[in-house]
Amino acid sequence: MRLIGANLSLVEPGVVEITLxxxxxxxxxxxxxxxxxxxxxxxxxxxxxxxxxxxxxSAVLSVEFKxxxxxxxxxxxxxxxxxxxxxxxxxxxxRADVLALNGNKQPLVATMQxxxxxxxxxxxxxP
Amino acid sequence: MRLIGANLSLVEPGVVEITLxxxxxxxxxxxxxxxxxxxxxxxxxxxxxxxxxxxxxSAVLSVEFKxxxxxxxxxxxxxxxxxxxxxxxxxxxxRADVLALNGNKQPLVATMQxxxxxxxxxxxxxP
Amino acid sequence: MRLIGANLSLVEPGVVEITLxxxxxxxxxxxxxxxxxxxxxxxxxxxxxxxxxxxxxSAVLSVEFKxxxxxxxxxxxxxxxxxxxxxxxxxxxxRADVLALNGNKQPLVATMQxxxxxxxxxxxxxP
Amino acid sequence: MRLIGANLSLVEPGVVEITLxxxxxxxxxxxxxxxxxxxxxxxxxxxxxxxxxxxxxSAVLSVEFKxxxxxxxxxxxxxxxxxxxxxxxxxxxxRADVLALNGNKQPLVATMQxxxxxxxxxxxxxP
Numbered sequence: 186m187r188l189i190g191a192n193l194s195l196v197e198p199g200v201v202e203i204t205l206x207x208x209x210x211x212x213x214x215x216x217x218x219x220x221x222x223x224x225x226x227x228x229x230x231x232x233x234x235x236x237x238x239x240x241x242x243s244a245v246l247s248v249e250f251k252x253x254x255x256x257x258x259x260x261x262x263x264x265x266x267x268x269x270x271x272x273x274x275x276x277x278x279x280r281a282d283v284l285a286l287n288g289n290k291q292p293l294v295a296t297m298q299x300x301x302x303x304x305x306x307x308x309x310x311x312p
Numbered sequence: 313m314r315l316i317g318a319n320l321s322l323v324e325p326g327v328v329e330i331t332l333x334x335x336x337x338x339x340x341x342x343x344x345x346x347x348x349x350x351x352x353x354x355x356x357x358x359x360x361x362x363x364x365x366x367x368x369x370s371a372v373l374s375v376e377f378k379x380x381x382x383x384x385x386x387x388x389x390x391x392x393x394x395x396x397x398x399x400x401x402x403x404x405x406x407r408a409d410v411l412a413l414n415g416n417k418q419p420l421v422a423t424m425q426x427x428x429x430x431x432x433x434x435x436x437x438x439p
Numbered sequence: 440m441r442l443i444g445a446n447l448s449l450v451e452p453g454v455v456e457i458t459l460x461x462x463x464x465x466x467x468x469x470x471x472x473x474x475x476x477x478x479x480x481x482x483x484x485x486x487x488x489x490x491x492x493x494x495x496x497s498a499v500l501s502v503e504f505k506x507x508x509x510x511x512x513x514x515x516x517x518x519x520x521x522x523x524x525x526x527x528x529x530x531x532x533x534r535a536d537v538l539a540l541n542g543n544k545q546p547l548v549a550t551m552q553x554x555x556x557x558x559x560x561x562x563x564x565x566p
Numbered sequence: 567m568r569l570i571g572a573n574l575s576l577v578e579p580g581v582v583e584i585t586l587x588x589x590x591x592x593x594x595x596x597x598x599x600x601x602x603x604x605x606x607x608x609x610x611x612x613x614x615x616x617x618x619x620x621x622x623x624s625a626v627l628s629v630e631f632k633x634x635x636x637x638x639x640x641x642x643x644x645x646x647x648x649x650x651x652x653x654x655x656x657x658x659x660x661r662a663d664v665l666a667l668n669g670n671k672q673p674l675v676a677t678m679q680x681x682x683x684x685x686x687x688x689x690x691x692x693p
Contacts (some may be wrong), residue, residue: 210315220374221352228347247347247682248657249684251378251505251531251632252551270550270589271509275656276629277681278507278550293376296524296532298505298552301659310544376554378505378632378679380659382652397677398636402529403502403556405634405677420537423651423659425632425679427503427554429530444590464569474609474628479602501601505632 191226193233197268201233202311204286206262218258220295223265227252227281227297230267235277235301238269246278250299258294260285267297277301314382318353320360322373326396331413333389345385350392354379354408354424357394362404362428365396369433372376377426385421387412394424404428445480447487453523455487458540460516472512474549477519481506481535481551484521489531489555492523496560502530504553512548514539521551531555572607574614580650582614585667587643599639601676603646604646608633608662608678611648616658616682623687629657631680639675641666648678658682 186192186203189211195202205211205228213219228247236245243263267281281294313319316338322329324419326395332338332345341345355374363372394408410422440446440457443465449456456479459465459472467473482501490499521535537549567586568572570592578584585597585606586592594600609628617626648662664676 206337215371219352220355220377221348224351224355225348228351244342247381248377249380249630249659251376253376253525253552253554254374255532271507271547278509278630293525295535296552298507298550300507307561376503376532380652380679382659389633398674405503405636407677420652421590422662425634425677426641427634469625473606475602475606478605478609479600482601482605484669498596501635502636503632507630508628 186229189222189225195206195266198206198237199234201230201267203230203265203299204262207260216259218263220254223254223258223263223283223295224252224297226263226265227267227283227295228299230265231252231253231279231297231299232301234267234279238272238277239301239303244304246302246304248300248302250295250297252295256292257260258285260287262286268299277293277298277303313356316349316352321391323360323364325364326361326399328357328364330357331389334387343386343413345390347381350381350385350390350410350422351379351424353390353392354394354410354422355426357392358408359407359426359428361394361396361406365399365404366430373429373431375427375429377424379414379422379424381422383419383421385412387414388404389407389413390421401431404430440481443476443479443536445503445552450487450491453488453526455484455491457484457519458516461514469560470513472517474508477508477512477517477537477549478506478551480519481521481537481549482518482528482553484519485533485535485553486555488523488533490530492526493557500556500558500559502554502556504551506549506551508549510546512539512549514541515516515538517548524559531557567610570603575645577614577618578677579618580615580653582611582618582648584611584646585643587674588641598638599644600637604635604639604644604676605633605643605678607646608648608676609680610619610662612660612662612678613682614682615648615650615660619658620684624680625685626658627683627685629679629683633676633678635692637673637675639666643667643669644675656684658684
């Protein structure tokens with residue numbers, strides 16, 4: 186997240202937002218921000234959202250996610266908002282929307298549905 | 313891809329490989345390469361693989377993809393290999409595997425299944 | 440849908456609900472309704488939801504969908520509610536939630552994110 | 567599976583096939599077998615494939631799956647072949663292809679990528 190200049194803009198139990206200002210070096214051939222970057226902020230927000238509901242000392246890993254890219258990622262900034270839709274002791278399912286921020290208009294550019302896993306304190310291996 | 317130092321290591325009709333050398337600034341808190349980076353090279357390889365089968369003058373966009381993260385992305389380098397499993401005039405379905413390259417061992421760290429769309433010459437809008 | 444006894448319980452522009460009464464022969468070894476059935480009603484609701492926004496004479500097909508199964512599908516009935524989140528001339532992205540209906544409690548048992556394609560009048564082939 | 571007439575046609579460690587003969591009552595408006603049915607046999611084969619690698623006494627549940635529908639499901643019979651691509655103590659990732667069987671031609675009609683969870687003996691809750 187440091188590499189791309191993203192920051193945590195909201196953290197509540199089960200809900201996290203990450204904001205990413207536009208940067209030319211994050212774009213692909215057509216001037217839009219790369220799908221991998223859009224995915225990275227959605228996945229990171231999803232992981233943190235799940236993490237807010239896990240016991241202290243846990244670690245969180247992404248098991249899988251699915252992204253639909255809905256519109257070109259064009260904007261002054263982007264915001265990924267992730268919300269837990271089903272917490273669990275082991276697995277937590279999260280949904281994340283990525284909006285482009287362009288003044289009043291905030292079109293939805295991508296939406297993600299993913300699964301996060303809680304690794305208890307001291308565990309190291311992916312189950 | 314320039315930003316992260318990835319390069320095209322194989323291009324054949326319907327098959328593309330992208331190789332990414334390890335770089336400390338692409339890792340997350342635990343020293344593994346970020347899922348967003350793994351996804352970015354898999355998605356880019358998938359887009360190019362679909363593109364190799366499209367008519368000259370077309371553009372390609374990712375419609376959606378789904379990634380399962382299978383092992384920690386630890387390695388000296390990573391290779392995403394994408395293969396078209398169903399080409400189509402409008403939609404092309406692609407599968408991509410991402411391997412960590414560690415001498416003889418090349419564990420599968422992620423696998424992607426996605427859909428790419430062909431935009432004919434001159435079209436600008438996402439359908 | 441006839442085979443499993445499901446029916447359309449709500450049709451509005453961009454939103455469709457399908458209701459499925461419990462039937463013992465739709466369950467798997469553990470007494471819960473089979474994931475394939477839960478998926479079938481979510482997919483059908485998604486297709487119809489997309490269809491409500493398509494031009495007269497179009498046909499709709501599912502391109503792909505992703506389902507997270509969140510809780511055992513136990514209930515007197517099930518309701519899939521699908522909502523279009525991004526309509527398009529060719530592709531429409533839809534989200535569907537499946538609830539178990541048990542008196543006051545209506546737990547979310549599955550959630551789907553999928554892509555539907557519009558086939559214009561007279562076209563026959565999947566693009 | 568009984569309801570739709572499917573049967574297990576191959577069981578090996580990590581690989582399972584399910585075969586479904588064509589039946590008119592499994593089709594949708596256009597005469598093709600419903601995506602929910604195609605998904606059901608792919609998901610069931612995936613669950614069994616994961617199950618073959620789990621300790622005795624375990625139970626298996628589908629966590630999530632993603633399906634791309636590639637061609638109309640037209641054929642005399644259908645075969646779902648599932649293969650474990652990453653076994654794990656808790657989570658197992660499986661890929662399944664569904665072929666239509668039409669004499670010599672066996673086109674791929676759908677492909678699935680999914681995650682199965684192992685519930686140890688005696689456990690009842692979804693984690």
